[in-house]
Amino acid sequence: MVRPAKALDQVVRNRIAPPLKDLGFTRKGRRFTFERPDGARAVATVRPFTLGRNDAEFHVDFFAQPRVWRDFMALEGRDPDWHLWSQRVLVPGAPGTMRDHWSFDLGDLEAGASLTEELAQLAHTAVSFLEPSALLTHVHSNPYLPGLGSRRAVVVATLLAATEGPSPELDAMLLAFDQDPDWPDFNPAFTAFVRSRLAGR
Template identity: 25%
Template sequence: MNPLDTLVREYVVPVMKAAGFAKKGRTFRLVAPNGDHLFMQVWPEAVDPEKHVFDVFFSVVPLPSWDFAYREQAERPAVNASGALARYEVIPPPAVAHQPDSEMPFRSRWAFADPETRDICGRELARVLTEVALPRMVPLLDRKTLLTESRINPNDGLVTLRDDDTCEIMLRIDDDPVADVAALVDKAEADGDFPPFVAWARERLARRVAGA
C-alpha cells in the first residue's frame, strides 16, 4: 500500500468516520439534510523525492453554489469539492511540516519520510483534525453560521471563493425572505456583478415564489 494511504487508513479514517464522514479514496464527505456538502481531502504533492508531502483541506459546498456552477447542464455530476464556496487549509505543526519556515501556500504542506516519521505525522494529523479542524468546519455546514464566519473571520484560515455579495446571496437564497434576497440581487446587479449569476438568482427566487 502507498505509505500515504497507510497513514490515512490508520490515523485519518477513524477520526473522520467518528465525525460522520464517508470515505472514497482520499476524500471524505459529510452531507447535511438540505444537500450541502463538506469535504475533506488529502492531496499528495510531488515536490520532494525523499518525503511524502501532502496537503489537507476542507471544502464547503452549499447546494446553491453547486447548482449555479452546473446550471447549464441537464444532468449534473455528483456534488464534489469543485463547487466549493469556502475552503480551509489544515496547517501542520512545524515538526511535521514540509517547509515550516515558509509562507503560504507552502506552509500548508505536511510531510513524512516513511517509515521513520509516518506515525508521528499521522498522530499529529489526527490530533489537529480532532482538536482544531473538525470543530472549526463541521458547524459551517449550517449556512447562517458560514455566512457569519465569513464576515467575522475572513483571515482565520477560512477562505471564501466568491465575493461578499455573491456569497451572501448564495447562503440566503433558499431560506431568507424572498424580498430581502431580491434586494441583495438588485444591489448586485447595480454594482455590476456577473450577469449570469444575477439571472440565476432571480430564477431561483421565482421558483421559490411559484412553489410557495
C-alpha cells in the same frame, strides 16, 4: 525510506480515516465524503506532493458545498461538486510557503498525532459550514474571505442569506445587483434563483 504511495496510504489509514469516520465521512481511496440528508456535502481529499524528503508527503484539502450552492450550480449546468468553501489542513509552525505541506516519516508519532488533531478540527469546520447560517457568519466576520477564493463576499452572502428568508438587507443586495448589469460573478439567473428561493419559503 518506505515507498511514497505505500507510506501515504498508511497515513491515510491510520491518521486520517479514523477521525473522519467518527464524524460520519465515508471513504473511497483517498477521498472522504460527508453528505447530509438535504444533499449538502463536505469532501476531504488527500493528494501526494512528493519532494523526496520523508516517507509521506502530501496535502489535505477540505471542501464544503451547502445545498443552496449545489442547487444553483445544477441550475447553471455547472459541476454540482464545485465547492463554495475550501481550505487545506495547515502544518503548525511551518513557514509560509510550506505551511500546507505535510512531510514526515512513518515513525514520527508526534507529526502523525499533530496531523490527526489539525485535520479533525478542520473537518468539524467543513461540516459546520454546510449550514448556511454558519458559513454566512464566516463571510461577515472575515473580510478577506479565507476559503472562498475570488468570489465576492456580497455574492456569497446573498446566496446564503436567501436560505434564511426575506429581509431588508437581502432586498438591498438584490437591488444592487439589478442596478449593476456588469457585475462579473454570475449571470442574471443568480438573482432570479435567489428570488425563487425566497418565494418558495
